[in-house]
Amino acid sequence: MELYGVRIPTIVTDNIAARCAGCGEVIEGWPWRVSILDIVAPEAPVSWTESANLNPGPFEFHGDPKHVLAWMARRGMLFCRRSQVREIMRPVWLPVDAHPQESRRLGLCDGIHRDDHEFVDPAALAADRS
Numbered sequence: 001m002e003l004y005g006v007r008i009p010t011i012v013t014d015n016i017a018a019r020c021a022g023c024g025e026v027i028e029g030w031p032w033r034v035s036i037l038d039i040v041a042p043e044a045p046v047s048w049t050e051s052a053n054l055n056p057g058p059f060e061f062h063g064d065p066k067h068v069l070a071w072m073a074r075r076g077m078l079f080c081r082r083s084q085v086r087e088i089m090r091p092v093w094l095p096v097d098a099h100p101q102e103s104r105r106l107g108l109c110d111g112i113h114r115d116d117h118e119f120v121d122p123a124a125l126a127a128d129r130s
């Protein structure tokens, strides 16, 4: 197809249509891939091997951060509101006082800002931005 003289390649996906990890719908065009980087943040001295059950992705989404936030919320992750949803997210393990049986929770941050993280419920953040 052509739009204002710019050629937009049509993506043919007859075999496997990518589905958004956030809403479960088929993704038209290129999926937005988000991966979780396997670094250990200095805030949480937990070795990466202890979190080996974490799937680093890449996860595929529609090109809207809300879909990524919805996915994080469903998996019980927190999102640092000083960051943006980017293709590479850095994991930060956070202690959880209220739930001793699950002693930590995963927070995701883009790791670009230099000040303190501000982890919030991603579902609340998505609602704020709508």
Ligand SMILES: [Zn+2]
Pocket (backbone or CB within 6 Å): 020, 021, 022, 023, 024, 025, 061, 062, 067
């Ligand atoms: Zn979606």
Ligand SMILES: [Zn+2]
Pocket (backbone or CB within 6 Å): 080, 081, 082, 083, 109, 110, 111, 113, 116, 117, 118
């Ligand atoms: Zn942060």
